[in-house]
Amino acid sequence: MAKDQHVSGRRAVQGSHDTSDLNLAQRRAAMADDGHALVLAGAGCGKTKTIDARCNHLISEGVPAHQIYVLAFTRRSAEEIVARVEASLGSRGKGLQASTFHAFCMKMIRHHPSAFGCYRFSVIDREDQVDIFKALLGRTSKTTTVIMPTAAQLVDIYSFGRNTRCTPTTAIENEDAALLPAKKHIIAICRQYRDRKQQRKYLDYDDILEVVGTRLHEDAGVRKSVCSQFKHILVDEFQDTNPLQWHLLTPFLEFANLFCVGDDAQSIYGFRGADFNNVHRFKERVPDSTTLKLNKNYRSTQEILDVSNWLLAQSSIDYDKRLVAARGSGHKPRLLNFAGDWQEANWIAADIAARHRKGRTWSDHMILVRTAYTARAVEACLIERNIPYIFIGGTKLLETAHVKDLLSPLRIIANPADEIAWTRYLRLWPGIGRVKAAAIVERVLGKTTIEDAMEAIGASSPNARATLQQILAADEPPARAVRVAVELLSKTLEAQYKKDWDQRRLDFPLVEKLAQKHTSIMAFIEHYLLDPMNASETRQSSNGDVVFLITVHSAKGAERKVCYVMNVSPGAYPSSRAMGSGDQIEEERRVLYVALTRPQDELIITRKLLPSFGIVNAASEGDQVAVADAYFLKNFPDDLADEEFL
DNA sequence: AAAATGTTGCTGTAT
DNA sequence: GCAACATTTT
Numbered sequence: 001m002a003k004d005q006h007v008s009g010r011r012a013v014q015g016s017h018d019t020s021d022l023n024l025a026q027r028r029a030a031m032a033d034d035g036h037a038l039v040l041a042g043a044g045c046g047k048t049k050t051i052d053a054r055c056n057h058l059i060s061e062g063v064p065a066h067q068i069y070v071l072a073f074t075r076r077s078a079e080e081i082v083a084r085v086e087a088s089l090g091s092r093g094k095g096l097q098a099s100t101f102h103a104f105c106m107k108m109i110r111h112h113p114s115a116f117g118c119y120r121f122s123v124i125d126r127e128d129q130v131d132i133f134k135a136l137l138g139r140t141s142k143t144t145t146v147i148m149p150t151a152a153q154l155v156d157i158y159s160f161g162r163n164t165r166c167t168p169t170t171a172i173e174n175e176d177a178a179l180l181p182a183k184k185h186i187i188a189i190c191r192q193y194r195d196r197k198q199q200r201k202y203l204d205y206d207d208i209l210e211v212v213g214t215r216l217h218e219d220a221g222v223r224k225s226v227c228s229q230f231k232h233i234l235v236d237e238f239q240d241t242n243p244l245q246w247h248l249l250t251p252f253l254e255f256a257n258l259f260c261v262g263d264d265a266q267s268i269y270g271f272r273g274a275d276f277n278n279v280h281r282f283k284e285r286v287p288d289s290t291t292l293k294l295n296k297n298y299r300s301t302q303e304i305l306d307v308s309n310w311l312l313a314q315s316s317i318d319y320d321k322r323l324v325a326a327r328g329s330g331h332k333p334r335l336l337n338f339a340g341d342w343q344e345a346n347w348i349a350a351d352i353a354a355r356h357r358k359g360r361t362w363s364d365h366m367i368l369v370r371t372a373y374t375a376r377a378v379e380a381c382l383i384e385r386n387i388p389y390i391f392i393g394g395t396k397l398l399e400t401a402h403v404k405d406l407l408s409p410l411r412i413i414a415n416p417a418d419e420i421a422w423t424r425y426l427r428l429w430p431g432i433g434r435v436k437a438a439a440i441v442e443r444v445l446g447k448t449t450i451e452d453a454m455e456a457i458g459a460s461s462p463n464a465r466a467t468l469q470q471i472l473a474a475d476e477p478p479a480r481a482v483r484v485a486v487e488l489l490s491k492t493l494e495a496q497y498k499k500d501w502d503q504r505r506l507d508f509p510l511v512e513k514l515a516q517k518h519t520s521i522m523a524f525i526e527h528y529l530l531d532p533m534n535a536s537e538t539r540q541s542s543n544g545d546v547v548f549l550i551t552v553h554s555a556k557g558a559e560r561k562v563c564y565v566m567n568v569s570p571g572a573y574p575s576s577r578a579m580g581s582g583d584q585i586e587e588e589r590r591v592l593y594v595a596l597t598r599p600q601d602e603l604i605i606t607r608k609l610l611p612s613f614g615i616v617n618a619a620s621e622g623d624q625v626a627v628a629d630a631y632f633l634k635n636f637p638d639d640l641a642d643e644e645f646l
Numbered sequence: 647a648a649a650a651t652g653t654t655g656c657t658g659t660a661t
Numbered sequence: 662g663c664a665a666c667a668t669t670t671t
Contacts, residue, residue, distance in 0.1 A: 074661085102661050126660085205661050271659065373657055373662090393659080401663080431671095433649045500662090530661070553659045577658060591659075 022046070022053055029292045030054045036253065036289035038238070038282045039261040042323050043308070043597035044299030047261045048081070048557055051234055054259060055085045058232055059092055067231040070098035073240060075531035076392075077557050078103075081236075101245055102205060102530045105212040108226055110523075115222045116211050121203045122415040123526045125399065129155045129193075129204055131420050136192050146182040149175065158190050162206040163242045163273030200417045208530075209244050216251035227255040237556060238262030242273035253286065265312060265319045266594050268553060270587045297323045299559050301330030304603045307640050308596045311632060315589055316582070323597070333603040335633075335641040341377045341567075344606050347646060348564050349381035351604075352547060355562065362388055366548040366560035368595045369393075370575065374567050375549055382547065393551030396532035398525070402497055402504040403511055406489060407525060409471045410481050414521040416450045425468070428492050429461040436460060478524045479515040486512065552595045563599035568592065569607040570631040579626055592632055605641065607633070 022030060026046050029039045030053035041047045051070065059065050065085075072078040078098035086093040099107070106123070113119045124132075133151035149157060153175055161171035168187050172179050179186070197204065203211070216223045233252050235241065239262035241249075252258065264276045283291060297305055302325040312319050338344040352365050369375045372394030382389045397403060405428055411421035419441055426437040443456040450472065457465045467488045474484035486508045494501045514533070518524035548560060574588030596603065628634075 100661060208661085268659075269661095272661080371658055376662090395662080396660095431649070435648060532661080551659065575658060587659095 022049070023294075023296060025292065025294045025296070026050050026053065029294065030057050032259075032290065032292070034257050036258040036286045037260070038279070038286075038289060038291045039259070039294065040279070040291065041261060041263055041294035042297060042321055043263060043266060043594070044297040044323070044559070045294040046298055047236065047263070047294070048077070050294065051236055051259075051261060052081060052084050052088075054234060055081070055093075055096060056088060059085070059089055059096070063231055065089075065093055065095035066097065067229070068096055068234070069104065069230050069232070070096070070234045070236065071101055071104060072098055073100065073237040073556060074554070075100060075103070075533075077236060100531060101241075101248065102208050105208045105248070106526060106530055108212050109208070112222070112226065115219070115226070116215050118203060118211060120415060120522075121201045122411065122418055122522065123208065123529050124197075124202045124204050124420065125529050126155060126205075127399065127404075128202070128420045129159075131423075132193055132196055132202075133189070136189050136196065146185065147178065148182050148185060149179050153179070154186065154189060154193075157186060158193065159204075159206055160271075160273055161190075162210060163244045164275065165243045165247065200419050201415055202418075206244065209248050213244065213248035213251075216248070223251050224255075227252045230256040232257045232259060235260040235262075237266075239264050239267040239276050239279050240269040240272075240274045240556075241278050242269075243275050243278075244273065246275075246278050258286070258289075265321055265590055266556060268556070268587060268591045268594055270583065295321075295324070296326050298326050299600055300597065300603075301325055301327055301601065303330055303332050303640075304596070304599055307333050307603065307605075308593055310637065310640060311589065311593055311596065314632070314635075315586060317586055331602050333605065333641040335636070335643040336604065336606045337643070337645045338606060338608050339610065340608060341374075343646065344566065344608065345377035345381045348378055348566070348604075348606065349385050349387060351564075352382075352387060352562075353385050356387075360562075362545045362547045364561040365564070366550060366555070366558065366562070366598060367564045367566060368550060368552050368555055368598060369566050370552055370572055370591065370595075372551060374572075375551075378549065378566065382549070387547055388545065389547040389549050391549040393554045396528075397507060397510065397514075398528045398532060400504070400507065402493060403507055405493060405496070406482070406485055406508065406511065409468050409485055409489075410478065410521045411525065412468065413450065413472050413475060413481070414525070416447075416453050417445060419445060426457075426461070426464060428489065428496065429464045430492075430495075432461055432464070476520060477515070478518050478521045479512050481521060482508075482512045482515045552591050555598055556594055559598055559600055561600045562602040562604070563595075564604045564606060565592075565595045565598075566606050567608070568605050568633060569609070570628050570634075573632050574627075574630050576623070576627045579623065579630065585630060589632060603641075605633075 026049065029037070029050050039047070039050060041050070055068060055070065058068055070078065070081050072081060078100065081098045082096055085096050109116045109118050130151045133154045137148065137151055157171045157175045160174050161168060164171070168183060169180065172183060172186060197207070216226060230252065233249070233256045235249070235258065238260040249258065260282065262279050264279050267274055267276045283289060305323040305325050309322050312321060336347070338347065348367060355365070356362060367378055375391055375394065379391060398407070404424060408421045408425035411418050412425060422441045422444055423437050426432050426440055440457055440460055444453045447453040447456055454465050454468055470488060471481055471485050474481045490505070497504050514528060515524050518527060548558070550558065573592045574585045578584040578588045
């Protein structure tokens with residue numbers, strides 16, 4: 001029974017396979033006839049439950065599970081959907097597939113390598129992209145007099161442009177209008193980046209979607225063979241899809257039934273090009289579709305929803321939304337004021353500990369933060385009190401410096417043209433810095449075989465060469481290569497990271513364990529780049545009774561009995577960095593809305609009223625006033641929460 | 647001249 | 662925790 005699943009603390013009832021616990025609107029959505037459908041659902045109105053029920057219904061009606069694909073926003077929610085459907089349908093549910101858009105496209109690319117022309121490509125992450133742009137900037141910067149973007153800004157501009165399929169001007173403006181004079185240079189450098197990727201056989205995150213989308217549009221044969229595998233495509237969090245993702249979905253319209261579920265008030269990925277026209281213009285773009293609405297909230301009590309309703313009502317945008325609690329009345333939300341970060345964090349940890357002593361489980365609690373670094377104080381307090389937790393958001397295991405170092409030789413073996421990996425690997429060795437590494441890489445990339453390449457390292461570092469040779473000999477399976485790499489590189493890495501080496505080394509057995517699930521280095525690295533697993537998540541013991549510490553962006557769809565929304569302070573909501581545009585401020589409002597709609601029973605909002613980081617850092621005095629003025633809780637009504645000063 | 651080491655500042659959300 | 666910058670060592 002689903003009860004035993006206890007999937008990340010969700011209510012077990014969601015796995016039950018009959019539709020009797022659905023309300024009328026949910027049942028109509030779940031049991032809709034074939035055809036395209038858009039389901040609009042407010043926070044907590046049972047989106048996930050409806051997707052589960054839809055899958056159950058389709059499979060029960062005789063659709064083979066493998067012809068259904070669920071596109072979710074995170075690996076976590078994808079896995080949960082599959083787990084619940086399998087739990088309720090047993091063997092008939094086996095074969096249901098769910099993943100992120102990126103993992104979906106990568107599957108297509110790997111299953112039809114010739115169709116997409118991406119054989120032996122390596123997937124690169126954002127940091128790798130930044131490295132490439134850095135190298136390109138280094139070569140061109142001296143002649144220009146205009147202000148050029150940083151490498152990181154170039155990645156943003158380039159990626160935004162591709163995700164929204166907009167003009168360079170729009171993409172640059174979105175980053176910073178002050179960069180417009182450099183437009184010509186930016187376009188030129190983006191072209192060089194594109195060529196460089198091609199040479200080195202790299203696929204960045206956007207390529208993964210674009211390669212598949214473009215091919216499906218251009219080639220009818222490929223389109224038919226790929227798209228006709230699926231009868232039903234379900235898309236969760238549809239409000240956060242962007243034009244590139246829509247481009248990818250449209251070829252499926254003639255082969256499969258599209259079932260998209262979303263809430264425009266929860267659109268919080270505008271910075272990644274999310275476009276709620278995908279929701280608002282769905283009917284226009286897909287005329288033969290039906291639209292369904294779910295508007296009864298089953299998650300929270302009315303007092304909690306009142307806060308969220310108030311917040312949206314303050315917006316200039318008309319969301320046409322007032323959440324009504326099916327559960328009725330409950331605890332009044334609390335609004336707690338603290339003098340500083342430390343007091344705030346400490347109080348939350350103490351409060352959770354006290355509740356645990358009274359018999360609550362750790363996993364009844366979720367702490368929501370806007371930014372990863374806000375989490376650090378509370379993390380320290382949780383550790384101090386021995387409270388088990390996982391932190392979701394922030395740096396992923398495969399993004400940490402020491403793991404990237406460890407994997408660099410494996411990346412070289414998987415793709416000898418991988419310049420970034422070569423550079424990283426070479427610089428691990430004593431006596432090799434930026435300049436020598438560049439010289440060696442130059443020589444190495446001219447070679448056609450990995451053996452010649454290793455020869456080309458030359459006498460600069462016999463150790464670097466010997467080590468790479470031994471790792472190459474261990475080659476596959478990847479777990480073995482990882483183990484050999486750990487053995488051979490430990491000394492070097494220890495010297496590099498001396499201070500926190502004892503912490504970092506603990507990650508290596510984890511990496512080896514993750515590698516065991518894969519048969520090739522490429523597949524292993526790719527898997528964890530596309531569906532990254534958090535360092536803290538990976539370190540967890542299996543039991544699962546832990547406090548959830550999570551960024552709001554990662555918390556979409558999650559719920560807990562007791563939620564602490566941290567640092568709802570001036571300068572943080574909206575973030576002082578969002579002050580540039582009204583659209584960005586409204587997106588910030590939705591971020592807070594997502595946070596406030598997570599709790600089932602108790603909402604605890606904490607903040608610091610004294611000038612906090614965001615305000616202090618606003619550039620001018622005028623900016624500081626603007627930040628304080630835009631603060632979302634500026635006119636917060638007394639009767640919506642019990643306010644305390646601690 | 648390049649590498650190594652030390653210091654300071656700042657940090658947006660993520661596939 | 663990390664990147665950019667500054668300083669010391671090889």
